[in-house]
Amino acid sequence: MRLLKRAFRALLLAPLALFLLFEEWGWEPLAAGFAALGRLPWWGQLERLIARLPPWAALLVFGLPVLALLPVKLLALYLFGGGHAALGLGLLIAAKVSGTAVAARLFQLTHPALMQLKWFARLYTPWKIWKDRMLAQVRSSWLWRRVGQLKLQVKERVKIWRLRLAAAFKSAGS
DSSP states (O other): OHHHHHHHHHHHHHHHHHHHHHHHHHHHHHHHHHHGGGGSHHHHHHHHHHHTOOHHHHHHHHHHHHHHHHHHHHHHHHHHHTTOHHHHHHHHHHHHHHHHHHHHHHHHHHHHHHTTSHHHHHHHHHHHHHHHHHHHHHHTSHHHHHHHHHHHHHHHHHHHHHHHHHHHHHHHHO
16 A cells, blocks of 8 residues: 555656756756846846835736736647647747746746745745755656766767867868
């Protein structure tokens, strides 16, 4: 019975773990990419304005990407239903990536104001602890470590390939 319970729990948590890993993988790089726009004068001014919002306005601004992407996701479902699976999937992936980028940057800007909302801080703190614990479990798994090793090997091979390619172009141009 205990083994069955563990298998059922793993089955239920697997999709959630994958979702968390996507968010974790995409959150920081996408937020950093979006933050680079802050070098544009008008964009930086907009970010400073968002960072100074009071808590409830910050919550509204943080929630906007979710609401804005809802019609796009519904369109993706419509495309799936109409037999355009590739187009629907592409739209869904683009919406997820762009939504994550915007949400990540907005969260960075609004986090201090959001934490002033008692109910938000009360919900966020245990969520963050739970999420970090889940990610630590996944990262300590054999599969995660093996994928990390493969990723390093691929990076090394790509680096070698690029160096060889650059050398070949250099010698061909001489």
